[in-house]
Amino acid sequence: MSEIILQMRDIDKHFSGVHALKSVQFELRAGEVHALMGENGAGKSTLIKVLCGIHQRDGGEIQYFGEPVSFANIAESQKAGISVIHQELNMMNHLTVAQNIYIGREPRKGGIIDDRKMVEDARALFERIGVKIDPTVTLGSLTVGKQQMVEIAKAVSHDCKLLVLDEPTAALTQPEVEELFKIMLEMKEKGIGMIYISHRMDEINRISDRVTVMRDGEYVGTVNTKDVTKDDIVKMMVGRVIMGEQKEASCVPADAPVILEVKNLNAGKEVRNVSFNLRRGEILGFAGLMGAGRTEVARALYGADPKQSGEIILNGKKVTIKKPSQAVECGICYLSEDRKRYGLMLDKSVTENTTIASVDDFITVGLINDSKMREASAETNALLRTKTPSMEQLLKNLSGGNQQKVIIARWLMKNSDIFIFDEPTRGIDVGAKSEIYTLMENLTKQGKSVIMISSELAEVLRMSDRIVVMCEGRKTGELDISEATQENIMKLATMREEN
Amino acid sequence: MSNKNPLKKTRSLLSGGKQNIVIIFAAIVLFAIFTLINPGFASSGNLLTMTKSFVPYAILALGVTFVIATGGIDLSIGTVCIGSAVLAGAVCGTGVSADEGTLWLTIPIILATGLVFGLLNGILVAKCKIAPFIATLGTMLVSRGLTSVISEAVRETSSAVKYPPTGWFQKIFTNLNGFPIGIIWVLALTIICMIVMYKTKVGRYILAIGSNEEAARLSGIDVDKYKIIAYAIGGTFAGMAALFYTASNPSLTIAGGNGMELDAIAGVYIGGTSTTGGAASVAGTILGSLILVVIRQGLNIALSSGSVVSATNITYAVTGVIVVGAVMLDVLKKKAAAKVKIDPAPAKEKEAEKVAK
Missing domain, CATH: 3.40.50.300 (P-loop containing nucleotide triphosphate hydrolases)
Incomplete structure (x- = not known):
């Protein structure tokens, strides 16, 4: 078993009278993909925000590489090596792809931004993760799917130790998902721990090592992915089983106009x-x-x-x-x-x-x-x-x-x-x-x-x-x-x- | 639940209630201070002067509130206001004597001029997709130039356009036998604006556009049409303001309109209408205009006796600080509100708590 890099214990969070997190537990090992699941409003996003310093917890403790931590803001957690890829893209549409990736840490030559090096670096980065995007085009000209790939590339370039992927595949096509998984496996090799939020069961089964389920702000449990079935997880999430088979035949009456x-x-x-x-x-x-x-x-x-x-x-x-x-x-x-x-x-x-x-x-x-x-x-x-x-x-x-x-x-x-x-x-x-x-x-x-x-x-x-x-x-x-x-x-x- | 509704309704009608109370309080305090400095401030003569100054600005501000609510801006209202009066006076041949020219005809001409420039703004912004700042800056310059050129051509002089200083015009718009009738007009227009803004389709759509224009368009709202309506309201109100302005300032030069729009817009922002659109406070606009006139006139009176500094210039500085301060308060308020995020799921728990109680 590899080293535990993140340990969240009994995390509590209230918002103006609403108990959003109730004594939530979470653990992440180096090189692990740990899926975080739950219905909308279950508290997944809130937990992540508490982790990276957007919200401050009311109770519980967080240990990061064995040290108790409390990040005051996102900049602090980023500095400590935690990157979050958000559900909603937060990038600058008017800037080029390369500028977006290296924003705030542009390579310089004599005080002046070295655009050529920046573009080259971006190209190398894309090559490494197998994405075909021209770093010189503006971000806004890309499709949502491609924009997300840029965001993922940006996180990769940050050399992070803990990566949070908040529904990264929601906007991706199947080949793009495959690319992402390839990158994730690569990062796993390097010992990066990943928290993976997704609603897609197939992906959870394929990519994650463990699953933690939350419901209505409460911690439901953590299981090894290989020990459970899809239905088990769904049951944990909603307490009922839902799954759809392919529709066998059209339900439209033959004489429908x-x-x-x-x-x-x-x-x-x-x-x-x-x-x-x-x-x-x-x-x-x-x-x-x-x-x-x-x-x-x-x-x-x-x-x-x-x-x-x-x-x-x-x-x-x-x-x-x-x-x-x-x-x-x-x-x-x-x-x-x-x-x-x-x-x-x-x-x-x-x-x-x-x-x-x-x-x-x-x-x-x-x-x-x-x-x-x-x-x-x-x-x-x-x-x-x-x-x-x-x-x-x-x-x-x-x-x-x-x-x-x-x-x-x-x-x-x-x-x-x-x-x-x-x-x-x-x-x-x-x-x-x-x-x-x-x-x-x-x-x-x-x-x-x-x-x-x-x-x-x-x-x-x-x-x-x-x-x-x-x-x-x-x-x-x-x-x-x-x-x-x-x-x-x-x-x-x-x-x-x-x- | 149902007994709460009337309260909620009032609150939505006076949206931005807290800010309004702050403004009213500030106005009262300022009023008291200025009266202490110079008791003449509270004299009936001064109050009448103050209402004369207040009314046109308030009406300009009411109109431009609709424009700002769409997320736009109208810089042309000041020059459209004075320009329409200059144009109408010249065309109708008005003069110091009430017998000169056709005074009554100026009213439809002024209102129509305002409407036309408003429509022009609306079309430039909505149909030609020109940024509101640029489009209305253009209209500001065009309205200023065009109306004075026509006036000069008609009258063959560039001297001030004259309106009769006393007569039925004043009785309707400013001074009904000593009663500041303009206030009644402002009250009536405020109520009408509130109804239009909060209780009609036009207002609802204007606010929707200011909130998220694309979402409004995809919801089937004819965004262009309602934007044009907003600017048309702004222009028409600029024309209306001209009636009140002319009644108390019967000698008009186009330069008199310079900067009027900025004071009016400042009033809107002080009143709490969102700078990015989507949320508008009609009552706040009136109160914002009110506090500006108290400051303007107060400083004027306080500094009138042998002061070396100019009251006008101090007024500029103070107005600037207040506008920025008011908008800053709004920003801080939004920041604080953004921090309190309510996750809807645990609402069940809330209900459970209620039951437990």
Whole structure:
């Protein structure tokens, strides 16, 4: 057994009357990947924040390499060799990739920043971890997935002893995940301890040595990964077993009408001549690798980005959608993959966030009826089991899964006909995930239709009635669920254009 | 739960309640100090002067609150205000005597001019995607130049534009037989602004845009339209402010509008409206404007008797300190609020505690 590098004992933390951590235990050995699991709001992020000095603990002790420590801020913990890769990316979009990696410690030559060396160092770093990114481009021009790789590379370059990965794979494609695991194994060899937060069971099984489970701020237990099954861990997390098999056959009745037809859609460089249709009560999955153009199809359809050409036919009638407000009028709604940027008003209440698309429904004689709004919001959020202390709570104080539920509530309230879910369960725990799946199924039972973009194949296979596969902006195939397998989807997803 | 609601409602209507109380308290203290220094400060004559000075600034500030709530800014309101009055006076041929020209016609012309410049700002910002600071800086210069050029061309002189110093115009806007009628206007407009900001779709959408513009757009809000509306409100209120300004300053030169927008915007920030948009305090805007006028007039009176330093210049310095101080307080408050993060999951436990009690 290797050396214990981190020992957290009886960690306690309160926030204004809320007991967020209750006597939590955690231990990490050198060269170990220790998974930290729990539902949204279980206290995982809080525990990490206590570790790296963002929050101060109220009780308990932390030993780091045998020494009792108490980091006052993130700079101190960083100096001690603790790096955290956050769930939400916190980097500077206007700077280049290399500048982002070496920010605050730029190589200098005679007092002046040595840009050439910086770029070379970044290139060498990427080569070492097997990532293909040009360090001279601005970070903002990269996809979310690539940005995350940059962040991981940055942590690697920091020469850390303890690395916290907070849902690092949420935005990554399968090959990128493989790359990450390769890097992680390399770091393991070097004796770096890693705390790995993820909701993806397969990954936990593959990469972690031990699993610690938390629930509602409490420590549930620590187990060796090889001694337990997926279901054991899920049981520890939620006290119930959930798992989905692949859907066997389409649930859409044979006579269900086509409600949406998209013909030869072209938008930017990312969407090339995409056509598909959607039937009433159908869940149409969009599979493909990161950057395949799935999000771009959705955004162009929704009017969020301009279209060059293409026809949209809704219930047999050609419609013009140039901006999202027109799409909403047509009964289409879109739930973005990047909730924080494109979905939430973080400093507004649950009620305001829920009702913002349906303000018209709450107006009597020109004035908004706030109490009616609050009631309706409470009702819809109760339906989704959104965990919030009150309807007045600001969105920024909710966990990721509950924030997602509030956005779903927004569109449920609007009573849209076509729901476009872009990565609906990204960064969401197993419990909330299954609730969102159930919800989608319920929507289709009510005659609504769903377009679901997902990078998780298991999710696509479990939910979809039909699957559209994209690669490099083109639609490379369409599969009925009965004929779809992981293999044939991946084949289509990597069917690059020959030239 | 239900008996709590009325309180909550009042609070949301007067959002930023605590800051408002601080401002009211500060205004009272300042008022007392200035009266001690010079008892003439509390005289009815001075109070009337003060309201005359307060009213146009307050109205400008009310209008620009909507713009600031979207996350924008409008630097043109000062020159649009005076420019519209200069233009209207010239076109209608008003003069010192009430018989000259068509005085009543100036009212629609002033309001329309304000609206047009507001719409121009809105279109530049929303449709042409020009940064609000730049777009409204442009409009500030254009409105200043254009209105005075038209005035000069029409009147064939660059002397001050005259409005009658007494008459029905004053009775409506400033002095109804000794009563400062402007205050009533400000109160009425404040209530209207509160309703629009907090109880109508326009206000709700404007605040949503200020909070997260992309999220608002993707929620189906026609962001461009509501931004244009916000700037149009700002412009129209600049026109309205011109009516009150003209009634108490009947001899107008375009230079008189220089810097007005800054005082008005300062009032908005002191009142606690977020500098990045998304949260607005209409009541705070009025109180912020009020405290500025107390300071302006107070220093003016305190330093009037044989002082070597200029009250105007001290006022600038003091105003600057207050604006920065108020915004700094806001920043600190937000920082403190950010530290108190509530994890929703343990809410169950909270309920359990309640039950235990």
